[in-house]
Amino acid sequence: MLNFSFHLPTQFEFGTGAERKAGEMIARFGGKRALVHYGGGSAVRSGLLARVLESLDAAGIAHVELGGVMPNPRDELVYQGIQMVRDQQLDFILAIGGGSSIDSGKAIAAGALYDGDFWDFFCGKALPETALPLGCILTIAAAGSESSNSCVITQASTQQKRGLNVELNRPRFALMNPELTYTLPAYQTAAGATDIMAHVMERYFSNEPESDVTDRLCEAILCSVVKAAPIAIENPNDYDSHAQLMWASTIAHNNTCGVGRVFDGASHKIEHELSGIYDVAHGAGLAVVFPAWLRWQLTHHEPSKLVQFAVRVWGCDIDLGHPERCAMQGIERYEAFLRSIGMPLTLRELGIENPDIQRIADGTRRNPGTDVCGFFTPMDTAAIVELLQIANG
Amino acid sequence: MLNFSFHLPTQFEFGTGAERKAGEMIARFGGKRALVHYGGGSAVRSGLLARVLESLDAAGIAHVELGGVMPNPRDELVYQGIQMVRDQQLDFILAIGGGSSIDSGKAIAAGALYDGDFWDFFCGKALPETALPLGCILTIAAAGSESSNSCVITQASTQQKRGLNVELNRPRFALMNPELTYTLPAYQTAAGATDIMAHVMERYFSNEPESDVTDRLCEAILCSVVKAAPIAIENPNDYDSHAQLMWASTIAHNNTCGVGRVFDGASHKIEHELSGIYDVAHGAGLAVVFPAWLRWQLTHHEPSKLVQFAVRVWGCDIDLGHPERCAMQGIERYEAFLRSIGMPLTLRELGIENPDIQRIADGTRRNPGTDVCGFFTPMDTAAIVELLQIANG
Numbered sequence: 001m002l003n004f005s006f007h008l009p010t011q012f013e014f015g016t017g018a019e020r021k022a023g024e025m026i027a028r029f030g031g032k033r034a035l036v037h038y039g040g041g042s043a044v045r046s047g048l049l050a051r052v053l054e055s056l057d058a059a060g061i062a063h064v065e066l067g068g069v070m071p072n073p074r075d076e077l078v079y080q081g082i083q084m085v086r087d088q089q090l091d092f093i094l095a096i097g098g099g100s101s102i103d104s105g106k107a108i109a110a111g112a113l114y115d116g117d118f119w120d121f122f123c124g125k126a127l128p129e130t131a132l133p134l135g136c137i138l139t140i141a142a143a144g145s146e147s148s149n150s151c152v153i154t155q156a157s158t159q160q161k162r163g164l165n166v167e168l169n170r171p172r173f174a175l176m177n178p179e180l181t182y183t184l185p186a187y188q189t190a191a192g193a194t195d196i197m198a199h200v201m202e203r204y205f206s207n208e209p210e211s212d213v214t215d216r217l218c219e220a221i222l223c224s225v226v227k228a229a230p231i232a233i234e235n236p237n238d239y240d241s242h243a244q245l246m247w248a249s250t251i252a253h254n255n256t257c258g259v260g261r262v263f264d265g266a267s268h269k270i271e272h273e274l275s276g277i278y279d280v281a282h283g284a285g286l287a288v289v290f291p292a293w294l295r296w297q298l299t300h301h302e303p304s305k306l307v308q309f310a311v312r313v314w315g316c317d318i319d320l321g322h323p324e325r326c327a328m329q330g331i332e333r334y335e336a337f338l339r340s341i342g343m344p345l346t347l348r349e350l351g352i353e354n355p356d357i358q359r360i361a362d363g364t365r366r367n368p369g370t371d372v373c374g375f376f377t378p379m380d381t382a383a384i385v386e387l388l389q390i391a392n393g
Numbered sequence: 394m395l396n397f398s399f400h401l402p403t404q405f406e407f408g409t410g411a412e413r414k415a416g417e418m419i420a421r422f423g424g425k426r427a428l429v430h431y432g433g434g435s436a437v438r439s440g441l442l443a444r445v446l447e448s449l450d451a452a453g454i455a456h457v458e459l460g461g462v463m464p465n466p467r468d469e470l471v472y473q474g475i476q477m478v479r480d481q482q483l484d485f486i487l488a489i490g491g492g493s494s495i496d497s498g499k500a501i502a503a504g505a506l507y508d509g510d511f512w513d514f515f516c517g518k519a520l521p522e523t524a525l526p527l528g529c530i531l532t533i534a535a536a537g538s539e540s541s542n543s544c545v546i547t548q549a550s551t552q553q554k555r556g557l558n559v560e561l562n563r564p565r566f567a568l569m570n571p572e573l574t575y576t577l578p579a580y581q582t583a584a585g586a587t588d589i590m591a592h593v594m595e596r597y598f599s600n601e602p603e604s605d606v607t608d609r610l611c612e613a614i615l616c617s618v619v620k621a622a623p624i625a626i627e628n629p630n631d632y633d634s635h636a637q638l639m640w641a642s643t644i645a646h647n648n649t650c651g652v653g654r655v656f657d658g659a660s661h662k663i664e665h666e667l668s669g670i671y672d673v674a675h676g677a678g679l680a681v682v683f684p685a686w687l688r689w690q691l692t693h694h695e696p697s698k699l700v701q702f703a704v705r706v707w708g709c710d711i712d713l714g715h716p717e718r719c720a721m722q723g724i725e726r727y728e729a730f731l732r733s734i735g736m737p738l739t740l741r742e743l744g745i746e747n748p749d750i751q752r753i754a755d756g757t758r759r760n761p762g763t764d765v766c767g768f769f770t771p772m773d774t775a776a777i778v779e780l781l782q783i784a785n786g
Contacts, residue, residue, distance in 0.1 A: 001636045003408025008401050014652070015396025210633035213617045213640050220609030227605060240603035243394045247606050247652070256649065259407070259640070 001211045001260035008254055010147035011173040014247065016239075018175040019137045022052050022094060023059025029133050029172045031092025033062040035085055037105045038096040039069040043139070046183060052096060052137060064088055069097060072275050072282070073104040074156045078118060081108035085132065093134040095171075098192075099143020099152070099282070102136045106151040106169045109134045122153055122162040135173040139180045141245040142192030142283060144199055144253025146174035154276050161276030162367065163268075174250070178242040186233045190341040191283025193229035193245060196252045197222055198286040202265055203258035205297070205305055205376045211260040215308070218257045221248050222313045229341055266374025267293045270384060273363040278352050287343035288350050292391035294331045300377045303327040346393035357388040394604045394653035401647055403540035404566040407640065409632075411568040412530045415445050415487060416452025422526050422565045424485030426455040428478055430498045431489040432462040436532070439576060445489060445530060457481055462490060465668050465675070466497040467549045471511060474501035478525065486527040488564075491585075492536020492545070492675070495529045499544040499562045502527045515546055515555040528566040532573045534638040535585030535676060537592055537646025539567035547669050554669030555760065556661075567643070571635040579626045583734040584676025586622035586638060589645045590615055591679040595658055596651035598690070598698055598769045604653040608701070611650045614641050615706045622734055659767025660686045663777060666756040671745050680736035681743050685784035687724045693770045696720040739786035750781040 013021050026034055034056060036049075043049045044067070056063050066081050084090065085108060095105030110128035111118025120126040138146045145151070149169045154161040181189070204218040225248050231241035251257065270293075271285040298306055303323045310316040310330020319326040335345055344350040361384035364373060373379045379387065406414050419427055427449060429442070436442045437460070449456050459474050477483065478501060488498030503521040504511025513519040531539045538544070542562045547554040574582070597611040618641050624634035644650065663686075664678040691699060696716045703709035703723025712719040728738055737743040754777035757766060766772045772780065 001408075001633060001640075003411070005404070005406055007404040011398070011400040012652075013398055015394075018396070210637070212620060212633075213614065213637050213644070216613030216617050217610060217644075220613040221606065224606045224609050240394060240605075243653075244603070244606050247394075251606070251610075259405075260636075 002208060002262070004259045006255060006259050007167065008147060008170070008256075010171050010254070012147070012176060012250070013173065014176045016177055016179060018177040019048060019052055019180065020055050021175055022135070022137060023055040023057070023061050025135055025173045025175065026056065026061050026092050026094060027059045029092070029135065031061060031133060033088070033090045034064075034092040034094045035081060035090045035108065036063050036065045036094050036096065037069065037081060037101055037108065038065075038067050039101050040067070042183065043067075043096050048096065048137075048139070048180065052094070061092075063094075064090060069101045069104045071100050072154045072161060072279055073100040074154050075119060076156055077104055078107040078111060078153060081105075082111045082118060085112040091132060093132055095134060095136040096139065098138065098140035099145040102143070102145035102171070103151045103153060105134050105136070106131075106145070107153050107164075110164075110168060119155060121164045122155070128166060128168055131168045133172045135175070136171050137175045137180075138246065140184055140188060140192050141181055141242070141249040142195045144196070144249050146171060146176065147250050147254040149255075150253065152272060159276045160363070161272040163272065176246055176250070178239055178246045181242050181246065182237050184236075187342055188281070189233050189245070190229065190343055191281045191287070192249065193225050193283070193341060194287045194338060194343055195283035196225050196245065196249045198267060198290050199252040200257050201290065202263050202268060203261065204309065205264055206261040207376060208261035214257060214260055219312045221252050221257060224248050226313070226337060233341055262375045264374045264376050266376075266379050269367055269373055270360065270364050270387065273360045273367070277356075277360065277363070280350050280352070284344055284350055287338045288345060288347055288391050289387070291331060291335045291338070291345060292387045294334070295390050296383065296387045297377055298324060298327055298331065306330060347388070347391050348393060355388065355392060357385055357392065360388055361385045395601060395655070397652045399648060399652050400560065401540060401563070401649075403564050403647070405540070405569060405643070406566065407569045409570055409572055411570040412441060412445055412573065413448050414568055415528070415530060416448040416450070416454050418528055418566045418568065419449065419454050419485050419487060420452045422485070422528065424454060424526060426481065426483045427457075427485040427487045428474060428483045428501065429456050429458045429487050429489065430462065430474060430494055430501065431458075431460050432494050433460070435576065436460070436489050441489065441530075441532070441573065445487070454485075456487075457483060462494045462497045464493050465547045465554060465672055466493040467547050468512060469549055471497055471500040471504060471546060474498075475504045475511060478505040484525060486525055488527060488529040489532065491531065491533035492538040495536070495538035495564070496544045496546060498527050498529070499524075499538070500546050500557075503561060512548060514557045515548070521559060521561055524561045526565045528568070529564050530568045530573075531639065533577055533581060533585050534574055534635070534642040535588040537589070537642050539564060539569065540643050540647040542648075543646065545665065552669045553756070554665040556665065569639055569643070571632055571639045574635050574639065575630050580677075580735055581674070582626050582638070583622065583736055584674045584680070585642065586618050586676070586734060587680045587731060587736055588676035589618050589638065589642045591660060591683050592645040593650050594683065595656050595661060596654065597702065598657055599654040600769060601654035607650060607653055610644075612705045614645050614650060617641050619706070619730060626734055655768050657767045657769050659769075659772050662760055662766055663753065663757050663780065666753045666760070670749075670753065670756070673743050673745070677737055677743055680731045681738060681740055681784050682780070684724060684728045684731070684738060685780045687727070688783050689776065689780045690770055691717060691720055691724065699723060740781070740784050741786060748781065748785060750778055750785065753781055754778045
């Protein structure tokens with residue numbers, strides 16, 4: 001177990017009606033003039049935005065709206081938000097939505113207090129030293145951005161999707177009402193579940209030999225998602241399964257499951273390149289990349305951790321004589337699960353007919369910090385090409 | 394799953410040498426003059442105190458020492474600490490030790506800023522509105538006080554051991570070096586492991602039907618403790634097993650394992666009465682009370698949660714026709730585990746030859762907030778007497 005620092009400052013308000021606390025919470029964290037940042041029209045149509053603005057009005061919080069965040073959020077809207085914050089002297093960002101809205105809000109929060117171009121933070125030129133406070137109202141269980149230190153933005157002109165992981169990114173509060181996820185299409189719930197599992201697995205597959213507590217916390221979240229996701233998809237109005245997914249999404253990516261070891265991150269980096277270029281849903285991209293990553297690892301890494309994954313998460317029988325068979329059975333059950341919830345497993349099923357594999361691999365390696373891509377077995381460009389060939393079916 | 398608020402502000406610095414960050418961390422949280430509060434001579438003899446004071450000196454933090462905290466910490470030293478804070482205008486409490494030192498420090502931190510008698514907080518007369526900031530250096534994995542909202546103090550004159558659970562109690566930082574637990578006697582390591590498990594089980598046995606994520610997190614911690622404790626006891630200098638116990642102690646009691654449902658608390662309340670009167674080690678007292686609580690529950694509560702505990706934590710086989718047999722097997726394995734690490738299972742083994750069962754039961758019910766004692770099956774005075782008779786062997 002490696003030495004670690006861990007600090008999770010986000011205040012969680014979880015349950016029915018949580019969104020109505022928005023005004024009170026912004027006031028508690030010193031906000032007076034908020035940028036309310038959200039995605040498409042669903043927040044408007046569902047009445048959520050109106051409820052939130054009412055809560056802000058009741059608390060005396062002035063507000064300006066900036067909607068239109070797209071999946072794989074783009075830099076253009078971040079620039080627009082930064083300008084609005086400066087022009088109208090806003091002092092708080094309230095993001096409504098999933099990872100896209102929250103990440104876009106995080107980039108605005110850091111960029112608004114920076115003299116240079118906010119993209120400097122995402123291409124490795126600079127690190128933010130301060131940021132506006134940000135709170136969020138979560139509407140999809142997936143990215144874990146509601147309490148993570150992560151933020152991922154795509155530069156439209158170059159199709160580069162890049163991440164910034166700094167403690168300043170953690171929201172001050174997260175309002176989490178599972179009912180807000182009832183109206184999501186099944187595909188998005190499934191992609192969210194896939195993303196949650198991937199966040200855990202990026203931490204689980206580590207070469208640190210002894211971090212049993214963290215291992216078991218990872219397995220706990222994986223088992224819960226495997227149980228809850230099909231129920232939530234079958235029963236869009238089932239509170240409990242949606243509540244499990246929502247809380248799992250948070251724990252999966254705020255590093256409760258990662259302390260004491262390194263985040264592998266290879267699958268996420270490869271998927272970011274994929275969705276930067278082809279604009280696919282992040283979770284669906286991970287459903288293609290992560291099984292391929294596991295299959296590639298099985299031929300390059302001794303199998304004991306893959307065996308533990310197979311036995312503890314997927315209920316596979318131990319096979320002392322052929323541990324690699326047990327490990328492969330775990331991968332196959334993971335794939336069967338992903339397929340059962342409607343996820344693609346190949347690039348073609350993801351809608352990418354003629355993937356430019358070399359471009360994806362090269363682009364992944366140009367991502368700042370990917371002189372080594374991953375840590376479980378580090379991947380060079382040729383290895384990423386091999387992985388993508390597996391993913392190409 | 395019940396609605397919940399969850400906020401864990403404690404900053405964790407975990408690993409070798411963590412105690413050397415004390416000065417830097419106090420400065421970060423605005424402290425300039427610290428009360429350094431610790432227990433017996435072991436912190437002095439081991440050189441820990443000297444290292445910590447050196448770190449404070451290097452950071453320019455003035456300091457005053459108050460040692461002598463005893464297990465089941467008493468009100469006298471709290472009064473003394475409050476007086477020292479006031480006389481010497483101290484602005485930060487640094488507790489070194491386990492739950493006793495940290496709890497004593499928490500009581501000083503809240504009491505120093507209160508005009509009345511600090512015991513008002515513990516007998517239900519008042520709630521603290523503010524408290525001095527407190528940080529801690531942990532030397533035993535047990536109480537979880539390093540990030541919990543709990544604080545338990547014994548009033549010497551009445552032998553009343555009472556708790557105060559408020560968010561103000563959470564430490565600002567916890568410095569956690571597993572090596573500091575190497576020198577503990579095996580009995581204390583075992584009592585600590587028992588306490589950790591009890592903190593999880595108080596949350597696990599809940600009537601909330603659907604909180605699968607939290608259930609599995611509980612099971613994860615329980616399984617890790619069952620694995621690590623015997624290794625740590627056999628191998629006092631084994632870093633990894635001590636690290637698992639230390640991190641488990643934190644997660645077990647900071648409510649990561651409890652969100653979305655109620656803390657039962659009956660076993661802790663009964664044990665507090667027991668150790669208030671007979672001054673036994675808290676963890677050892679729980680080793681006597683908790684199995685008896687489970688046995689009592691098995692005859693008063695439908696067995697499904699006890700079955701889940703038996704199957705998932707203790708590897709018992711499901712018995713659809715006789716679930717109560719499966720549940721009982723789980724309890725027996727828990728008892729066998731406790732015995733294997735050297736814990737007592739009866740009041741006599743705990744050293745209490747002629748327990749005044751009625752006094753313990755009556756005293757438990759006089760504890761503020763125990764008009765109902767526990768929630769899984771609430772216990773009245775007669776029920777507590779029955780439990781203690783089970784514990785009496």
